[in-house]
Amino acid sequence: MDHFDYRDGVLHAEDVSLETIAAEVGTPAYVYSTATLRRHYRVLAEAIGAHPDALRDPLIAFAVKANGNLAVLATLARLGAGADTVSEGEIRRALAAGTPADRIVFSGVGKADSELAFAVGAGVRQINVESRPELERLIAVARDLGRGVDVAIRVNPKVGAGGHAKITTGGATDKFGVAPEEALALYAEAAASGAVTPVGLACHIGSQITDLAPLRAAFGVLRDMTLTLRTRGLEVTRLDLGGGLGVPYAGGAPTASPADYAAMAAEVLRGLEVQATFEPGRLLAANAGVLLTRVVHVNVRPDGRRFLVLDAGMNDLMRPALYDAFHDLKPVHLTSAAPIAHDVVGPVCETGDTFARDRPLPPVEAGALMAFTGAGAYGASMANEYNSRLLAPEVLTDGARWSVVRQRPTYDQMLARDQIPDWLQ
Numbered sequence: 001m002d003h004f005d006y007r008d009g010v011l012h013a014e015d016v017s018l019e020t021i022a023a024e025v026g027t028p029a030y031v032y033s034t035a036t037l038r039r040h041y042r043v044l045a046e047a048i049g050a051h052p053d054a055l056r057d058p059l060i061a062f063a064v065k066a067n068g069n070l071a072v073l074a075t076l077a078r079l080g081a082g083a084d085t086v087s088e089g090e091i092r093r094a095l096a097a098g099t100p101a102d103r104i105v106f107s108g109v110g111k112a113d114s115e116l117a118f119a120v121g122a123g124v125r126q127i128n129v130e131s132r133p134e135l136e137r138l139i140a141v142a143r144d145l146g147r148g149v150d151v152a153i154r155v156n157p158k159v160g161a162g163g164h165a166k167i168t169t170g171g172a173t174d175k176f177g178v179a180p181e182e183a184l185a186l187y188a189e190a191a192a193s194g195a196v197t198p199v200g201l202a203c204h205i206g207s208q209i210t211d212l213a214p215l216r217a218a219f220g221v222l223r224d225m226t227l228t229l230r231t232r233g234l235e236v237t238r239l240d241l242g243g244g245l246g247v248p249y250a251g252g253a254p255t256a257s258p259a260d261y262a263a264m265a266a267e268v269l270r271g272l273e274v275q276a277t278f279e280p281g282r283l284l285a286a287n288a289g290v291l292l293t294r295v296v297h298v299n300v301r302p303d304g305r306r307f308l309v310l311d312a313g314m315n316d317l318m319r320p321a322l323y324d325a326f327h328d329l330k331p332v333h334l335t336s337a338a339p340i341a342h343d344v345v346g347p348v349c350e351t352g353d354t355f356a357r358d359r360p361l362p363p364v365e366a367g368a369l370m371a372f373t374g375a376g377a378y379g380a381s382m383a384n385e386y387n388s389r390l391l392a393p394e395v396l397t398d399g400a401r402w403s404v405v406r407q408r409p410t411y412d413q414m415l416a417r418d419q420i421p422d423w424l425q
C-alpha cells in the first residue's frame, strides 16, 4: 500500500490526491499506480533472477485477465513482461500495448478455431493446449494456414489450490488441462503431426494460493513428466508454471513471498535445463489499484443496522459478491473517529451487492470519498454494466502525473449499441 498512502490526511495514489481525481473524473473510478506495478514486477523478476542456474531465460507473462487496460499492459511490457492471454481480445490488447508476439502465451479451455488461427497468424510464442479436441483443431488450423506454432500441453496435475472453490483450477474434476497420462500421449501426437511443435508442459492450479506446498506438488508433476517424455525421445525445452501466487489483501491471510516461491520453483526445476514461464496476474496488479467510490448516503435502520451505501456496486467490483472476497475500505480523508459496524453495500438491485457485513469503519457522511484497496486485479477486468450502470473509468498515476486511461462511456454510447428493429417501430 505504500504508493497509496495518506498525506496531510488525504489518501494519495503516489503524489496525486484521490480527492483531485474524484473531482475531475467522478466516481466510481479505478486508480492504478505505475510505481507499484513496477515494484511488483521487479520484486518478482529479481526473485526469479536469483536462480539463473535453474530458472533459465525466464519469461514473466502477465495474466491479462487480471487487468487488461492498455496502459497497464504497456507499463509492464516496457519492463520486459510478456502476456498470458485467454482470448483473441486479450491477444489484441497485449499486441496493442506493445507486447512482442513472441512473448505472448495463449491459454484457455475453449479457444475457437478463429482464435487459434489469429494466434498462429500473429506468431505468438506458444499455445497452451488444454484438451485432445483442441489439439486436433489446432493441428487442422495450422495445416490450413501452412504455418506451425509451438505448443505446450496444459497438465491437470490433480492438485487444486486457491483462495476459494471458484478459483481453483487444478483439481481432477476442474475443466482445465489434461491428466498427466493423457498429456504424455497428446505430446507424442503433437510431435508426430508435423504441423505443430510441442515444446513443453504447462500448469496453473488456482489463484490466491498462499501456501507453496500445492504449487511444489504441481511443479513436481511437470518435472516427472519432463523426464518421462525425454526417456521417450521427445524434447522438452519449456515449462510454464502458471500464476496463482496469492497477495496480502489488507486484513487477509499472509502469503508466501515471491522469493520463497522462486526458490521453490528453482529447487524443483534444477537440472532440467528448461526455460521457465511464469503467469502472474494478481501478484503484479492487485495491490497496484484501488476503486475510488463516494458514499451515496448512510441508512441507519431503527434497529441500529447501518448501511453504508456506495456509488460503486457489484458490477464494478464483483469479487466480494462472487467469492466472498475481502477488500479493505479506507476513507479518503483520514479520521480519528472510533470505528463502528457498517454493512457496506452498492446501489445494484441484488442482496449480493454487499461488499461487507458488520465492517468496523469510522462514521462517514453522504458525499464522503472512500477507496477499496487490492482492486487492481480482477476489478475493472470483471466489471459489467448490470443495472445499466456505466463502466467505471480507469486512471493511471506516475509520480505527480496522472491520466485517464479508460474513459467512462456516456449513456448515449451505451444506448447506441442496441437497435430497435424496423419491424417493431
Ligand SMILES: Cc1ncc(COP(=O)(O)O)c(C=O)c1O
Binding pocket: 063, 066, 084, 107, 108, 169, 204, 206, 207, 208, 242, 243, 244, 245, 279, 280, 281, 282, 283, 377
Ligand atoms: C492459465 C492461467 N494463468 C495465469 C492466471 C493468473 O492467475 P493469478 O492472477 O492468480 O496469478 C490464471 C488465472 O487464474 C490462469 O487461468
Ligand SMILES: N[C@@H](CCCC[NH3+])C(=O)O
Binding pocket: 065, 167, 169, 207, 208, 319, 323, 377, 378
Ligand atoms: N477472478 C478471480 C481469479 C480467477 C483467475 C482466473 N483463473 C479473482 O478475482 O480472484
